[in-house]
Amino acid sequence: MDRKSDECLLGESPRQDAYDDSEEPFIPSRAKPLPAKGRNPSLRTICAALAGISLLGFGVILFKPLSYLEIQDAPVYSAAFDSQLYVQGPPTQRFRDNLLNDTKYITSWASAGWTNDVMTYGNLIYLALITERIPIIPKFLSSHIDSSAPPFPFGEIIDVPRLSQAIGTPLLEWHEVKDWESQVLDDLGCWSVWESVEKYQEDPRPRGSPSIGRLNLDISWTRTPDWVKLTPPGVEDDHASFWSLATLGFPQARSNNLGLTNHPSPQHQVSLPPDDHLLCFDFLYFVGAQNPWEWQSDYSPAWRFVGQHMRWNATIERLADAHARRAMNVQSNEPTPPYISVHIRHGDFGDQCNDGISLDQCFAPLSIIARRVSEVQEELRTQKGVEVTQVIVTSDESDPEWWSGVRALGWTWVDYAAERTEEIYGKWHPVFIDAIIQSNGAGFVGTRGSTMSLLALRRVQSWHDGPTRIVQWGQPGADDR
Known part of the structure; x- marks a missing residue:
């Protein structure tokens, strides 16, 4: 790791003490997955x-x-x-x-x-x-x-x-x-x-x-x-x-x-x-x-x-809500249902995996993420009496097989390609919409060492009194707890 870099990368120790985010969400398509990779007062x-x-x-x-x-x-x-x-x-x-x-x-x-x-x-x-x-x-x-x-x-x-x-x-x-x-x-x-x-x-x-x-x-x-x-x-x-x-x-x-x-x-x-x-x-x-x-x-x-x-500008929050509703196939006459938001950062975090450990061993598998989502759902059920079945995933992962696994779990994501979000609104908006969707989950599951996950966790806790989890990674069994 180059400490002289202009970026602030995740520390190599497991104590969650340094961060940086690529901020560029993967834009998968449901139809065709993308290939891998006076003096004023004082x-x-x-x-x-x-x-x-x-x-x-x-x-x-x-x-x-x-x-x-x-x-x-x-x-x-x-x-x-x-x-x-x-x-x-x-x-x-x-x-x-x-x-x-x-x-x-x-x-x-x-x-x-x-x-x-x-x-x-x-x-x-x-x-x-x-x-x-x-x-x-x-x-x-x-x-x-x-x-x-x-x-x-x-x-x-x-x-x-x-x-x-x-x-x-x-x-x-x-x-x-x-x-x-x-x-x-x-x-x-x-x-x-x-x-x-x-x-x-x-x-x-x-x-x-x-x-x-x-x-x-x-x-x-x-x-x-x-x-x-x-x-x-x-x-x-x-x-x-x-x-x-x-x-x-x-x-x-x-x-x-x-x-x-x-x-x-x-x-x-x-x-x-x-x-x-x-x-x-x-x-x-x-x-x-x-x-x-x-x-x-x-x-x-x-x-x-x-x-x-630092709450969201109402105009862009409504836009994010519209994207989330379409991702969940919510009808126009129905309210936005509560959902669990998930942020899984991979991308350049792979550079921090130890030599000899493959990416699929370094990153937490979907089964671990699903376990954390289940814990959040159970906490919402027992402490708030709310049954939350919808799960929206945000990630920079580019492997279509991984996204197929997300779909197999019954979860969803915003299809920015089909939405033509960048084309209509600009390159910033997928990042903003991801962050807003993360923050408005009834509960949240994120990735250790990601500042995007950290702020989403803080917002869900503060704004919605929602349960949260952070997924550990870095070696096989890192999240076994």
Whole structure:
């Protein structure tokens, strides 16, 4: 395994501690299987004024009877979180011309695959909460889908007004601040976290992202102090501490560390201190409060205070529901039935199988997956009195024989080829629809080490109070328990 890779791969040990997802679902066809392979109010004033409203809203949500899926009647949120309150006006040629003088902001970029980028932006928003800044979120980039797929706006997959209401903080997207077509090159000073935590390279550099070029930013990087690292110096791990990074958003820690290594910007060759008006970090995927890989822990603050509130945009959720209904052959006059969602990641996980172990021995067989599905069904039956017979499988597996085995179990999947999903909606949508279907299962079964499975598990537990299982793999009998 190449630790210098730009990807964040599953750790070789069985402790579920590192992830990356290819994010490209296999698109099988039922008919013919594919071959194998004035001055605006301040943030503090707005938040204080809305505290009571937020509590009332949470009470209404808490005591409202829940149907299995609440897609059609998604609540409408207060216009008090209108993003236009926190910029000067429409997108400008220079981002700085659109920032309010009396408001502080924070941003970062991502480059680790869509699911990991969702987690990165969750970390960014949590850091915004503890530094009392407004986050500015870039578009998602198709680094794991297809380079020809255009960047996808955060707010077209995540319900931003709902998220803002839930966390009590406004959010901005970069295309609301700076004109996406602007040819103006903006100078900006930022902190480089990657230099301080990435110890696997002899000469670590700031971690770049294609978003920086797309936004036409010329960044001068200043290395963060070594004490931002979450784990002790002798531990080889890439994580930084949320609160250590947060201190750099306040005057004392910032001024005390301005003398650290600085890299002039690549184009204008200017050396700038980290900006205070727009606090910025190179990469925030590897950040935790207490331990590495915290999103898998029940106490994770980034998940509890941000991630679980990142609900789907209602338009795309309805589209996913329509795909799921057709996969289950639900008639138009019938409600969407509860189902078990399954995510089985194979793909490049095969590279992590030990030498001498074939893929069919390394990956858990369908019989093991079926056992976990049965456990979820039994838990739904005994604890909720719900009989769930429908099972929808999502996977990057390309072997038609494997999919024939899925069909033999009586399970189903979305036929993206027959649906013409990419052709009609674009290359992003099979990935989005997979994630939404996974999240809306009454229960869920996923794959150890996959961040896509991890987030689906978290969503099913939090949104539907559903039972979940994670399938172990890596050697024969790995899931014998």
